[in-house]
Amino acid sequence: MTRKNVLLIVVDQWRADFVPHLLRARGQQPFLKTPNLDRLCAEGVTFANHVxxxxxxxxxxxxxxxxxxxxxxxxxxxxxxxxxRHFNLGKALRAIGYDPALIGYTTTTPDPRSTAKQDPRFLVLGDLMDGFRSVGAFEPNMDGYFGWVAQNGFELPPNREDIWLPEGEDAVPGATERPARIPKELSDSSFFTERALTYLKGRAGRPFFLHLGYYRPHPPFVAPAPYHDMYRPQDMPAPIRAESPEAEGAQHPLIKYYVDAISRGSFFHGAEGSGATLDEAEIRQMRATYCGLISEIDDCLGQVFAYLDETGQWDDTLVVFTSDHGEQLGDHHLLGKIGFHDESFRIPLVIKDPQGAAGRRGAIEEAFTESVDVMPTILDWLGGEAPRACDGHSVMPFTQGIRPADWRTELHYEYDFRDVHYSEPEKVLGLGMDESSLCVIQDENYKYVHFAALPPLFFDLRNDPNQFINLADDPAYAALVRDYAQKALSWRLTHADRTLTHFRSSPRGLEERNPNATETGDQSWSAPSRVAAQ
Structure with missing residues (x-):
């Protein structure tokens, strides 16, 4: 291998059970087609329990x-x-000689202690994380995309987001079988793909790191032709939900808040009404559109993969495919990415390692993996080093068929539901800002949801995989609830910030302890080789 390239593909709101390779592995017939993602899965390792x-x-x-x-x-x-103060992947890549390019967005609000309060980045949902070089900006306010559309000769409407209304003056905003008013050649997915190919051609074969972000299948749920009717609503999986929004909300106060609060307008441009009241036909149509948006991304990825093939770079490139989070898609009468349900947290992770074991190509890995593992994985492959504070671990051993002996035995994830300018649950729930949070610990058998100031939840996943029956107050499960609460507490204690906890002062001066050392006592300490700013 003459060079090492990394292509990190980050899609938005693509949940794990919409990956055909995983569906086939579970004995299910896929209801959508993604031939380019299928290729990636066939050449790499797909992680089936990733959150x-x-x-x-x-x-x-x-x-x-x-x-x-x-x-x-x-x-x-x-x-x-x-x-x-937090180190990140972009800064770590610079430390090993890469100029990390980013297409898309990171939705990062800057630190106000070092940023003027008049900075326009405080007027938007988030901007770009420090350390990366933007080569295809979406923010602020999607200006980069809309400017590209206009430059390509398309006349934008006065409200430029109306390009995501269904085609036709008689169209009704909402779940629709009609195409968007923007052609596929000028969609946001086409924009990101054009930016990626422009960047890669500019590199002219030199080593690269590219974060390739896509906005889809994020709402608004409307797809350009021909993707709008690529799939039939009747072929989509039915929603998993209680018999009514009221019954769903009765499980927990947080769920009731979201069932009552979610608006259709956040998911279908121009629509009105409650998101919880979508009927099954509307949900199936929404899911068909969602699949169309996924297939559009897949076609775009095919263009990028083809360029890497044509230039002989495919076999030198680590490809990581993942999403930021999932999407409820009507399950549990909810839309969006909220709460504690698997649909919001389970996401794809596929890694194509050119140096991986041949016998692992196409493998499905069942080990529990988390998004915090992606940064150390990329640094591991490039010969870099993850900072001590990093909570994740490299998954590269799995591409060689090796499961580390100390690998995690549970999944962990968190959600903070404090007030922001577009969602205000605190008053409804009677909570303070710092009480509005939850954490989850989950394995193949049970799932425990701990709230800072609301009742807990406990599910027996073997008997209730869709998590409708809360057993937290069932005396028969009291010991298990205690055990999982203790696991959650131990997890939080183990992962408390450890940026500087491996240093100490001593009569010999500053010393550093190797966290992986097998020795104990003074033998495990030595003069630090460096004290990084990370």
């Missing part, structure tokens, strides 16, 4: 790109700043 560490977009991307759990990076919601 984002948190939702929504800003917190999820902070965890993905810093390797930190929400409890440590504390960019707990969209619009909440990311502490400038």
């Amino acid at each position: 984002t560490a948190c939702v929504p977009c800003g917190p999820a991307r902070a965890s993905l790109l810093t390797g930190l759990y929400l409890m440590n990076h504390r960019a707990v919601q969209n619009t909440v700043p990311l502490d400038q």
